[in-house]
Amino acid sequence: MVSTSVRALTYAQAVNEAFHQEFERDPSVILMGEDVAGGAGRSEFEDAWGGVFKLTGGLIGKFGPERVRDTPISENGFVGAAVGAAATGLRPIADLMFVGFVGVCGDQIFNNMSKMHYMFGGKVKLPLTVITSTGAGVGSAAQHSETLYSIFVHFPGLKCVAPSNPYNAKGLHAAAIRDDDPVIVFNNKQLMGGVGGGIHVPEDSYVFPIGKADRPKEGTDITLIGISYTTYQCLKAAEILEQKGFSAEVIDLLSLSPLDEDAVLSSVKKTRNVIIVDEDYPMCSMASELSAIIAEQAFDFLDSPPIRLNAPHASVPYSPVLEAEYIPSPEKIAQAALSILE
Amino acid sequence: MTKSQSSIPKDTLMWMYETLVLIRRFEEQAKREADQGRILGTHSAIGEEATPTGICAHLRDDDYVLGNHRSHHHCIAKGVDINEMMAELLGKATGTNKGKGGTMHIADATKGMLGANGVVGSNIPVATGCALSAKVQGKDNVSVVFFGDGASSQGSLHESMNLASIWNLPVLFVCENNRYAESTPFEYAVAGQSVANRAAGYGMPGVTVDGQNVIEVYEVAGEAVERARRGEGPTLIEAMTYRYHGHFGADNPRGYRTAEEQKYYEDKDCILYMEQFLIESGVATKERLEEIDNDAKAKVIKATQFAIDSPYPDPSELLSDVYIKYP
Incomplete structure (x- = not known):
């Protein structure tokens, strides 16, 4: 008999599962961002936050602080470091907590990340992923509620995806990490907060292809x-x-x-x-x-x-x-x- | 200096006490508003009242203050009306920003409060520009920017310190080092374990001060403000302080720091210290201080009632203050 049970995950759980599976699959995957684990440097408080939106919990315990790095509040620094790491053999994920913070690290995203592959004659690959949060509706006002897709898609050297539910969120994060080009993943705050959650998400690893509606x-x-x-x-x-x-x-x-x-x-x-x-x-x-x-x-x-x-x-x-x-x-x-x- | 020998004018001492208490009571009420679901949460400044109080005691209305995401205490110390602040927290039309900015963006240019700011480190260059403006216009007003230990890792601080120093600008860079950037400890995130030491690289004085002690903050700030007013350039002040609550809203700080550490700082509470100081130095009686506290509570109740009774903005406000109508 075919099982019809639904494996219901929240958006955050689905993305978290994708991260765990990609970290497992490929040792070159690393993660950098503010409070992606939390309580940095204090073993008794390791993983205190697991990311502001709870996307990255459990990774540091399983894969260690060498691959899962809490950063100081230095977006231009760690996003730029992701570019350099991607150019030299790693497959980094950078967590830009709110999309408005692109104002801090725009130089790295727009001048380096989006251009290096092209201006170096296609000889350097940048297999990196930037995850960021978007959207209004949670009382966070002008600087923490923007969406800003258009300024990213404007650049020819960036791929951009915006998942809409736990199923495609898991598959698109996996696809972004495996992609050899820079991919920006926009995660809406209401969806991460549980709206539209509870749908079936297969346990096995899968990708949802970038470029498909x-x-x-x-x-x-x-x-x-x-x-x-x-x-x-x-x-x-x-x-x-x-x-x-x-x-x-x-x-x-x-x-x-x-x-x-x-x-x-x-x-x-x-x-x-x-x-x-x-x-x-x-x-x-x-x-x-x-x-x-x-x-x-x-x-x-x-x-x-x-x-x-x-x-x-x-x-x-x-x-x-x-x-x-x-x-x-x-x-x-x-x-x-x-x-x-x- | 012993307590009885303080050269600080009595009025100033009393103003500082009133300000500390008013901030504390306002922030307690803001937390109650969040707990009751009337607002979605704030970045509480409880525990950090002394730094802006000791600094703003030297400032005039035409001096500038710029803050960060945790800025209610900066606003109150700079004299922003708490009725309008509470109305802003509740998203009301009578708020400082007509309800459009909220807790992270409170501003009142008439008081020289040029805004809280939600992006870490973002206001530091702006404050530097305010100081540039004062200098170019030949005025003697000064600019003060408050930021956390977290922001000390942003390039904006370093670029601004360099600019302010080469141009000799009247700006105070004030780091409120509360030991945590969200859940990330200072000792993990700040190389060299000092923000103040970074001043040396930019050719300006860097001073560390006990941010729980408003008298010490007042004295350090006095020198820095006078230096700036005399046209002698910027100062970096690192005030060692502590936030008693979580980073935001319901964040429980016990997830990343110990009860012992919390108790250490609560025992050094800035209000308790000041009470003791004022009583021991004969400046005020215990009864007088209780009156002041009751007064602050009454003001906060009045502000809350004002906010609750105020109307929400008209929906047309969505498109006011926009330069360009589109489509």
Whole structure:
């Protein structure tokens, strides 16, 4: 008899499992970041934190402080060190705690990490992974709540992925670590906090291929494209639309660079309507990029212009009443869809 | 100097005591607000009240203070209104930042408080720029930036110390060394085991002071502020202090430090020390100090009520203070 039991993991547990398996599989994998273990240098308090979002717990106990390194608060230093280590035989993971901290280490990411392979004539490989957290909704205000996909995907030398649930989070982290190029993994704080968790995650190691979107819901009337947490919001919006008699297809983008244009275009050509839901600032965003691609390559199939549904063109506010307005909600997504379909 | 020989004016001593107590009571209430779920958490400054108090005792409204993620005590010591601060914590329209900044970004330019800041080390160059501005404009005001031992590992501190020194800027770099960067101990993360010693490399004085002793902080700061006002350049001060609570919100510090260590610092509590000092030196009676404490509690209750009674911002505030309307 085939077992139908669900092995439900949280997002954080799934990512943690991927790290354990990749550390086991490849001795060149190392990890650096602030409080990735915690209580550094004090054996009685080893692994006090296991990462701010609990992604990296248990690694130091199993693989030791040589491979699992708490760092001082020096993002430019340890992200740059990851570049150097990657160029010389290691496969580092650097934990940039909040994506806004790219402001501290932008030099290393944009000037070195994204360019060395190309400007050295392809003769140096940089097999490294940067994990970072994104998203509003937890009262952290302007500097700790951003999404910022677009400034990373702008660089030709960076691959970028944004998982949306525990299953693809495990597979995308494994894929990022095994990839021979720099990969930025955006982990949304609400997803890491448990939203959308509890789905089946196979115990065995697997990769979810970089460059592939997913289609968590089929539909015929409109395509809703989500990225990370907004995929969850799109699925909720699809339920609202279902009640109104409309069938929405949801595309989960997952890979921001490279983009799975085929998945996007084939869905849009079928449904003939599209809303791209993106928590990033609107100007020059992933939503803008997808909108342009759809307009260029599927214009004749469209019954309505693509709609970009971003956060507003403003920094993330602190007050809960303003922050609630900030993130595209299922209701807003459904409303935008109904404005086309009704 | 014995306690009875203090040359500090009585008004200043009493202001410092009032400030220490007001900060403590405000922070206790902020924690209660978080525990009750009205806010999502703060970086508590309980235990670290003395450093900004002893330093801000020398500052005027037109001097600048810049803080970090743990900055409620900097704000109160610089004279920011606690009604508006509590309203900001609760995300209300009457807050210092209209509810848009919250606990990590409290600012009040009218008091020279140019902002808390959520990115570690990020405000150090900005404070250096405030000092540059004062110098270029021929003013005698000074700039003070508070940061933690964690931030001492950021390049921004080193770049700023160098700039301030070559340009002889009126800035105080004040490291509140509370021994932990989140859960990471100072002795692990800071090579050479001293932040103050790094001043030598940039040609400025570096002073270590007991950050639990507001009198000592006051005296060290007095020299540094006067030096800056006279146009003699920057000073690095490392105040040895301790945060009694976790890094943020519900973080339990017992996960990475011992009860014995905590007790050592709590026995050196800055408020207890100051109470004893004021009573023994005859500056104030125990009864007077109790009145001050009760007064602080009443002010904090009033601030909390003000915050609770205040309206939330209008949703249109989401798009105010934005330079560019898009799309």
